[in-house]
Amino acid sequence: MAPQQSARPGWSRRAQYGLFFSFLAAIAGLLIGLGLLALSLVAPSAYAGVRGAALDVTAPVRSSLNAVSTTAEGLFSGAGSYWDSARQNARLRRENDALRRQAIQARAILQENKQLKAALALREKSVQSVASGRIVGSSLESERRFAVISAGSGDGVAVGMPVRAAEGLVGRVIDAGATAARVLLVSDRANIVPSRLLRTGQPVIATGRGDGTVDLRPLEVGKNPFRRGDIVVTSGTGGLYAPNVPVAQVIRLDDDGAIAIPMADPAHVSFALVERPFVPAALPQAEPIAGEAER
Amino acid sequence: MVRTALGRPGALDRRPKKLARAIPALSVALASLVSLLPIVAEVGWMPDTGFLLLLAWRLLRSDAIPAWWAAPLGLWNDLVLGLPIGFSVAVWTGAMILLDLSDRRTMWRDYWVEWLLAALLLFLAELFRREVDAAMGAPYPFVTILAPLAIAILTFPLAAFVASALDRWRLGR
Numbered sequence: 001m002a003p004q005q006s007a008r009p010g011w012s013r014r015a016q017y018g019l020f021f022s023f024l025a026a027i028a029g030l031l032i033g034l035g036l037l038a039l040s041l042v043a044p045s046a047y048a049g050v051r052g053a054a055l056d057v058t059a060p061v062r063s064s065l066n067a068v069s070t071t072a073e074g075l076f077s078g079a080g081s082y083w084d085s086a087r088q089n090a091r092l093r094r095e096n097d098a099l100r101r102q103a104i105q106a107r108a109i110l111q112e113n114k115q116l117k118a119a120l121a122l123r124e125k126s127v128q129s130v131a132s133g134r135i136v137g138s139s140l141e142s143e144r145r146f147a148v149i150s151a152g153s154g155d156g157v158a159v160g161m162p163v164r165a166a167e168g169l170v171g172r173v174i175d176a177g178a179t180a181a182r183v184l185l186v187s188d189r190a191n192i193v194p195s196r197l198l199r200t201g202q203p204v205i206a207t208g209r210g211d212g213t214v215d216l217r218p219l220e221v222g223k224n225p226f227r228r229g230d231i232v233v234t235s236g237t238g239g240l241y242a243p244n245v246p247v248a249q250v251i252r253l254d255d256d257g258a259i260a261i262p263m264a265d266p267a268h269v270s271f272a273l274v275e276r277p278f279v280p281a282a283l284p285q286a287e288p289i290a291g292e293a294e295r
Numbered sequence: 296m297v298r299t300a301l302g303r304p305g306a307l308d309r310r311p312k313k314l315a316r317a318i319p320a321l322s323v324a325l326a327s328l329v330s331l332l333p334i335v336a337e338v339g340w341m342p343d344t345g346f347l348l349l350l351a352w353r354l355l356r357s358d359a360i361p362a363w364w365a366a367p368l369g370l371w372n373d374l375v376l377g378l379p380i381g382f383s384v385a386v387w388t389g390a391m392i393l394l395d396l397s398d399r400r401t402m403w404r405d406y407w408v409e410w411l412l413a414a415l416l417l418f419l420a421e422l423f424r425r426e427v428d429a430a431m432g433a434p435y436p437f438v439t440i441l442a443p444l445a446i447a448i449l450t451f452p453l454a455a456f457v458a459s460a461l462d463r464w465r466l467g468r
Binding site (some may be wrong): 022023025026027028029030032033034035036037038039044051054055057060062065066069093135136137138139140142143144145147148175182186189190194209211212214249261266267273281294 | 320328330331332333334335337338339340341342343344359361362363365366369370373374376377378379380381383384385386387388389391392395424425427428430431432433434435439440442
């Protein structure tokens with residue numbers, strides 16, 4: 001394209017001044033942007049109100065589009081259920097019977113556990129859920145893994161609260177508006193969940209890898225304790241996440257750790273529950289501090 | 296002359312739309328909203344659609360969006376997408392200033408040179424994004440940005456088509 005005519009203002013003072021001030025405005029815009037960015041890096045909580053307000057503005061758009069997309073997805077997945085339904089049916093019936101037997105056994109063990117704890121006079125905190133919402137969007141365009149849920153500070157959600165679904169842990173809240181909140185998913189690089197291996201009870205650290213998977217590293221050096229199909233659950237260390245919430249399932253072994261997929265797939269989670277932190281004093285420390293997660 | 300009257304209706308009295316000067320900026324603001332689609336993504340594959348359309352408009356014509364308008368448009372983009380506030384302000388204004396400078400160095404630009412310029416600016420924006428994310432506690436390897444960058448570069452012609460179609464429409468051609 002040809003160069004702009006306004007780059008050569010000519011003799012007109014007005015045009016010359018106009019060009020000069022537009023340059024000044026552009027440079028000022030750049031400096032203001034860098035200043036705002038520096039503030040974002042140094043003190044992210046300074047923008048909490050404005051980010052919450054922006055979430056509120058865009059939440060209705062997301063929620064309404066979400067209704068459309070769940071209906072469309074339901075059409076496709078519903079059609080798929082009719083394919084080979086006889087064989088699917090038999091397989092699901094067998095699975096159902098096996099799971100029912102396991103559930104009865106688990107219930108008996110839970111009862112025994114309760115009796116033993118009562119005998120030892122142990123007091124356990126039960127975690128209350130604060131609000132529930134649907135996951136209505138995510139960060140499509142960046143390497144950070146955020147999701148937006150349709151529950152906000154109007155429902156009692158605050159920054160730092162853990163979010164879980166029935167299938168497992170989803171993440172923790174990092175921005176809260178009045179009607180919507182932004183959640184840092186467990187698969188984000190800055191999210192570190194202290195967990196333990198369900199099979200052996202060994203403590204591990206689960207860090208997100210940014211691509212939908214989680215990196216597991218044992219806290220003790222030694223042989224690789226993971227096996228494919230192992231489940232890791234939260235250990236309660238750190239006081240933020242309640243213990244025994246499923247986090248991820250191992251799919252592949254690494255040199256001294258494993259790669260796992262989160263149990264709660266945020267794309268297919270029906271409801272996300274926001275809970276209070278396990279230890280109330282953990283709430284202020286759960287806010288994202290720049291550079292804190294760099295290990 | 297008579298045959299023009301037999302053409303499509305309204306062919307004789309075409310004129311620029313009333314909001315013609317605001318349409319490019321409005322279209323960039325709307326393009327920022329495209330990322331609000333309710334898709335839960337495992338990987339960040341979508342290009343920054345607001346930035347793509349801004350580059351497309353600026354490479355098409357330099358008077359459609361004045362350089363300093365990139366600052367409020369960038370702020371809107373930051374708020375809507377949940378990026379660190381100030382990131383898009385700095386990147387978009389920086390891109391406009393760099394394109395102003397490149398205007399003075401080249402007399403004429405071909406479509407391919409424009410595509411190359413857009414690719415360069417998208418690459419610089421992704422690099423800056425990676426630095427900011429590392430400073431905020433989420434470091435990731437360099438190769439992670441190559442795939443979304445490739446998608447963004449290949450989507451640029453689409454954005455350029457949208458910009459030129461909008462330009463024709465708003466000027467009544």
